[in-house]
Amino acid sequence: MASVATHERLIGGAVAEHPRGRAGFIGTMRSEFTKIWSVRSTYWTLIAMLVVCVGLGALFSWGATERILALKHGVTFGGHPAPPGALANREALIKSQAASLSLFGLLIGQLIMVVLGSLTITSEYSTGMIRTALTAMPRRGTFYAAKAVAFGFVALVTGLVTSFIAFFLGQTILSTQGVSTTLGAHDVLRTVIGGGLFLAVCGLLSFGIGAMLRHTAGSISTGIGLLFVVFILSNFLPSPPSGWFGQADFDKWIPFFAGAHIWQSQLVGVNPFSPWVGFGVFCAYAAAALIGGLVLFLRRDA
Amino acid sequence: MIEARGLTKKYGETVAVDNLSFNVQSGKITGFLGPNGAGKTTTMRLILGLDRPTRGSVTVNGRRLNQLAWPMREVGALIDAKAVHGGRSAYNHLLCLAQTNNLPKRRVHEVLDLVGLHDVARKRTKGFSLGMGQRLGIAAALLGDPQILMFDEPVNGLDPEGILWIRNLMKALAAEGRTVFVSSHLMSEMENTADDLIVIGRGKLIAQSTIAEFIAANSQQSVRVSTPQRAEFAAVVAAAGATVRDDSDDRLVVLGLTPAQVGDLAFEHGVRLHELSPAHASLEQAFMELTASSVEFQAGLPGVAPDQQAVGAGKVN
CATH class of the missing domain: 3.40.50.300 (P-loop containing nucleotide triphosphate hydrolases)
Structure with a gap:
């Protein structure tokens, strides 16, 4: 508290010359990258996502090999004598699902991505940083786009890295019983890349929700509810009478079922969209949330 | 700008x-x-x-x-x-x-x-x-x-x-x-x-x-007078058309006359003065008077009438 600014010290001269052009997207995006990488919560969340996705995938893969190992000893996992042909059936089943089995952790990993996506924007409001930031960059559309692109990039890269690590570790475990698959096999590359894409879009969906709600707890709850709770509930809700309006054509619109078919085929609901069409629907949801967030962001007082 | x-x-x-x-x-x-x-x-x-x-x-x-x-x-x-x-x-x-x-x-x-x-x-x-x-x-x-x-x-x-x-x-x-x-x-x-x-x-x-400009427009000049003949001098000043009131230190505060005029009055009426000092109402006081009617949450001072609060709260230099 001792230093007193003097006249001479204030004249830095550093920025006296105004450059050509105007403050815009590129600078703001660099700023957003700085913001993302300069708070610890980013690292914790991304590490948590990696550990959960890779760890759960490894555990599920290990579980699958245990069952096969038991069958090779002529008993089921429960200790009963195995029926004839059980081993071959099980091996074929695991082999056909080897890629999505190793990615099973994404089911939980998506929730962590929801947290990260929400925090990216809601933490600006909870800390008040938004007011300082919008004073520096008052062009709100530019600000919002730069933030979404910077976050989307981080989410996509970490999503892909997570997906590939989970895949390779899972296959290493499955290969001990000879039921692993490779990236070259049918649909496997789509599955693994799809896992990364899915995580990134989960994050962006949550980012849009965060921009609309501006409240951390509220938007995380909404994101988790939308992605996780709805599809679980759908498994327990009674079907409508057949031929009425048909659960078959209802289920597939549930965000998780639509979006997750690209990386797994067990949890997709009745009569699902094909993987890429479903993913397109999922992206449309995220786009709707992002646009909703943008419209409110442009209109509301900060 | x-x-x-x-x-x-x-x-x-x-x-x-x-x-x-x-x-x-x-x-x-x-x-x-x-x-x-x-x-x-x-x-x-x-x-x-x-x-x-x-x-x-x-x-x-x-x-x-x-x-x-x-x-x-x-x-x-x-x-x-x-x-x-x-x-x-x-x-x-x-x-x-x-x-x-x-x-x-x-x-x-x-x-x-x-x-x-x-x-x-x-x-x-x-x-x-x-x-x-x-x-x-x-x-x-x-x-x-x-x-x-x-x-x-x-x-x-x-x-x-x-x-x-x-x-x-x-x-x-x-x-x-x-x-x-x-x-x-x-x-x-x-x-x-x-x-x-x-x-x-x-x-x-x-x-x-x-x-x-703000000071000139909003602060009234006053003259602070200390005299052993308070009551007498208060009447003299009032008769000359000025406003006079007691301040908290038993001195008179004269409004509407310059220090010279107050001094001359005292001389003419043979009143002994122990102190004669000009005082400007502080800007704080002017500001409070100016905004007194527009304060959002006005707190009452115990024992002070509302119209005196602004003056009472500001200090006279």
């Missing part, structure tokens, strides 16, 4: 800023005064484009803030020193702001030096004291080396040293020909620093003038 024209902001039914028009002149310190809740912060938020006016407009250098090519290089503002992400270091906080306006990293170090935060630049800001937070906010405002600076209640909660630092800083900034627009609810804070004044109450403009 900041220009507000018919600026109005309503939050629901509450009118925070009511048809406000004013100019903040370049190269001067303009004090923005008003009681708490008068709409000072809202006005500053409107200038910065954080809030959208219900009616009217406000421009900076002839443009809305979001139309400026390099906003940080034209306007720097400290509205709320706590508006930072506490998990980010001071350096990174300033860096992410600097990057939006393509300001070099070198400039971040410069402003950290300037406000004396260089030693804690890598520390997370959640551990900062109020004074450090205020300095960080000022560092952010100065990042773009702007010609216009806005500070909202910059000395609130600071210790005397911090207050002195801010005062000197504002004077130094103005000495460089910058425009400084600073709000306060304390007139005494402005008395020594500001050139111009804008006074608002309940969102409405009450006065806009230079500080000298």
Whole structure:
């Protein structure tokens, strides 16, 4: 508290010359990258996502090999004598699902991505940083786009890295019983890349929700509810009478079922969209949330 | 130059800023005064484009803030020193702001030096004291080396040293020909620093003038007299058409006469004087009288009639 600014010290001269052009997207995006990488919560969340996705995938893969190992000893996992042909059936089943089995952790990993996506924007409001930031960059559309692109990039890269690590570790475990698959096999590359894409879009969906709600707890709850709770509930809700309006054509619109078919085929609901069409629907949801967030962001007082 | 024209902001039914028009002149310190809740912060938020006016407009250098090519290089503002992400270091906080306006990293170090935060630049800001937070906010405002600076209640909660630092800083900034627009609810804070004044109450403009004009217009000259013949002299003065009242120290306060006239009266009537001193009502008092009717939450002083409160609360120098 001792230093007193003097006249001479204030004249830095550093920025006296105004450059050509105007403050815009590129600078703001660099700023957003700085913001993302300069708070610890980013690292914790991304590490948590990696550990959960890779760890759960490894555990599920290990579980699958245990069952096969038991069958090779002529008993089921429960200790009963195995029926004839059980081993071959099980091996074929695991082999056909080897890629999505190793990615099973994404089911939980998506929730962590929801947290990260929400925090990216809601933490600006909870800390008040938004007011300082919008004073520096008052062009709100530019600000919002730069933030979404910077976050989307981080989410996509970490999503892909997570997906590939989970895949390779899972296959290493499955290969001990000879039921692993490779990236070259049918649909496997789509599955693994799809896992990364899915995580990134989960994050962006949550980012849009965060921009609309501006409240951390509220938007995380909404994101988790939308992605996780709805599809679980759908498994327990009674079907409508057949031929009425048909659960078959209802289920597939549930965000998780639509979006997750690209990386797994067990949890997709009745009569699902094909993987890429479903993913397109999922992206449309995220786009709707992002646009909703943008419209409110442009209109509301900060 | 900041220009507000018919600026109005309503939050629901509450009118925070009511048809406000004013100019903040370049190269001067303009004090923005008003009681708490008068709409000072809202006005500053409107200038910065954080809030959208219900009616009217406000421009900076002839443009809305979001139309400026390099906003940080034209306007720097400290509205709320706590508006930072506490998990980010001071350096990174300033860096992410600097990057939006393509300001070099070198400039971040410069402003950290300037406000004396260089030693804690890598520390997370959640551990900062109020004074450090205020300095960080000022560092952010100065990042773009702007010609216009806005500070909202910059000395609130600071210790005397911090207050002195801010005062000197504002004077130094103005000495460089910058425009400084600073709000306060304390007139005494402005008395020594500001050139111009804008006074608002309940969102409405009450006065806009230079500080000298404001003093001349709003402070009544009075003469303080101490005499053993109080009652007698009070009658003499009253007969001469002046207002007279007792002050708390058993002296008479004469309003409406110059010190010379009072002295002559005493001489003519053979009244002995022990003290004869001119007194100017302080700006604080003038300000309080001016805004007394527009204070949002008026607290009653026990035992003082409402119309005397403003006078009773201000001190007569």
